[in-house]
Amino acid sequence: MAFDDWLAVERVRQPERVVVAVCAGLPDMIGRAAPIHIQEILRSLDRLDPWNEAIARLGFSADHAAGDIASLHRRYRRLCDGLTKEFGVDPSTETQTMFERLSTMGTPAPVGPVVAAPSASAVLPTVLVSPIETITDDRVSRDIAEVLTDDIRTALAPYREIRVVALAADVASVKDTVADALAAYVLTGKIRLIGAQIRLNLQLGNIATGIIVWSDQLSVEQTNLSTAIDDVVAKAVGSILPAIESDITSMPELAAYAGADDIILFAKARRLMSFDRTLPEIQAAAAMLEEIVERNPRHVHATIWLARMYNTDFWQKIAGHDVAAFRARALDLARRATAYEPSDGRLLLRLSWCYLRSRNWLRADRGFRKAITQMLNHADSMNECAAGLCILGELEDAERYMQRAFALNPAAPAHYHADHAVLLMLKGDAQAAEEHFEVCGERGLMYLAARLANAAYLPAFDQAEREVLLVEFTTLFHDAWQTERELTLSGALDWARDTLPFKLAEHAARLRNGLEAMLSATWPANLRTTR
Known part of the structure; x- marks a missing residue:
């Protein structure tokens, strides 16, 4: 005892x-x-x-x-x-x-210049950039505050889905300016000197609700002011834009807006696309975007999202059908819009993905790399360029740009982790890949396929978790099957190949072999859709 x-x-x-x-x-x-x-x-x-x-x-x-x-x-x-x-x-x-x-430390240095662009329509979401205040009355803090205010305004200006206004005094003084905006935000900041370090607090607030939609505390080291200021600006802009989009797409009052104004219609479409929506809802969003593009072929943002939806078959909610018509429409949209706006980095990014899915490797590679130089502070676009380079087999470059996306956006969304997990899977680090899959919570069909494939290379993978993933993947895949053809294992593997068109044969084999090993024992080969 x-x-x-x-x-x-x-x-x-x-x-x-x-x-x-x-x-x-x-x-x-x-x-x-x-x-x-x-x-x-x-x-x-x-x-x-x-x-x-x-x-x-x-x-x-x-x-x-x-x-x-x-x-x-x-x-x-x-x-x-x-x-x-x-x-x-x-x-x-x-x-x-x-x-x-x-x-917030060690953000990679920018890789190219920022070019300003004119503001757009009067009802665009508006950001009032207030002069950053200083708490300690010293020359260094005042100079940094002035430079940061100006640099943040300049860096936000190229993004045409928002309107940037210089706020000289208080919110009341520009009330008329923001009265017609879909949503209005004020960016404020305070600086204080602590020893050799400048501490910066930034907040982005929704003027109508008073809710802080984003905030962060950043540090500026006096030993290397130029690089430190560039890092702060990149971090701020990379976080502000996703925070605004998230806030707008969750606005309950969107449903109350009547008419077919392009900006209101676009916001409604984005809301339909922003959550785990059903196929009819996503199709409704596509119809809204088609209406905008038909009326205004130069509407960059509607074109970008419509091409993205078609090129990914409504985010993998449609499988088994002939993808040719969708992919052709996506390529045509991207080409036309790029002809109108050849310097828009996000259009170039979308065109590069169209080239990638058609296996035009050279044009895709060139397009991603050029797009990166034009979108220094846009975290989501940086991550998407990196994901494209990953599929092309450029893993070291993809790793570097994915790390930059995480550094730019501290509230990294789930797909950042999922994309990084795919990269780690291709590098052969199955354990690290699973760790990213595990925390991300991403349940897109493409990522589920990649996670299952990766799990095949983990001998100690939890059996209960394996069964959950198998059931989830096969259920979602069955729901997405849009044809009367027999739903076979071969069909699922072919879909995975077309959805993640890895350039290198060893990467394609790692996905296919892993997925086949996980599915072959339980796949319902004689299952047919009931549509």
Whole structure:
């Protein structure tokens, strides 16, 4: 009996001693040992004590030292989810502060110039950029505040889906300017000097509701002001644009707008596309965009989204049909719009994806690289360019630009992690890929296929999770099957090949072989649609 009591105590105490000892020695190894070895140690610690914040903070340091901002975000998201689910709490202030500090450091330098463009229609969402204030009355803070205000305005100006206004005094002084805007926001900021560091707090608020839709605390080091200011501007602009789109697409009053004004119609279509919608709803959104394009062929944003929908077959909600007509329509839309606006980076990005799916590798590669130089601060577009380069097999370049997207947008959406997981799968790091798939929550059919394929290369993959993924994928695929042809395993594999058209044979084989290995034992080969 005494031995059993001792053994029970030791079974708890020994793992705790291991965790304490390793945590004490690991900081000295970070930056010196190979990152792959550090990651293996951290995974072992996670298995011993999964929601230990000290371990998570060590992971933050290791990710930052390796320049892996994507993994830093993944680790923080996993910790937040775990603490909420298991204990109903958020991470400690120390952990949150460390994440915020490290996620704002080391943003890659810009890769080209920013070119201003004229503002658009009077009812566009409007951003009032207020002069950044200084709390400490010193020359350095005042100069930085002035430069940041001007640079943020200049960097926001090229994005024609918003209107940028310089706010000279207060919101009331420009009330008439924003009265006709679909939504109006004010960007404010305060700077204070703390030793050799300039601390900047930024907030973006919806003027009508008073709700803060985005905020961040950034640091500017006086030792390298030019680079630090560029990093802050890139981070701010890369976060502001997704925050505005998210806020607008969730506006309940959109339904109350009558008529067919292009901007209102576009906002309604984007709302229909922004959630896990049904196929009829997405088709309705496509019809709205077609109406806009027919009336105004130069409407860049309607063209971009319509071409994207057709080129991805309504985000994989249609499978098994002849894709030729959709792909041809997408290519035609992208080409026409690019002829009108040859310098628009997002049109060039959309055209590059059309070339990619038609396996015009050279044009796709050139287009993605040119688009990147024109969209320095647009995190979503940066990530999408990187995903395209990933499919082309340019994994090192894709990795670099994906890391930049994570650095630009601290509230990285699920598909950032899913795209990075696909890249890691192609690199052969199945474990790291699964870690990103696990935290992202992305349930798109394409990503489910990639996750299943990746799981085939993980011998210890959880059997229960495997069954959940299999059921989810086969159910969604059956629902998406838009033809009376027999739904076979071969058809599913061909669909995966066309949806993720990897240029390199070894990458295509990794997807197909992995997916076939996971599906072959259970796939309902004689299943037919009931439509």
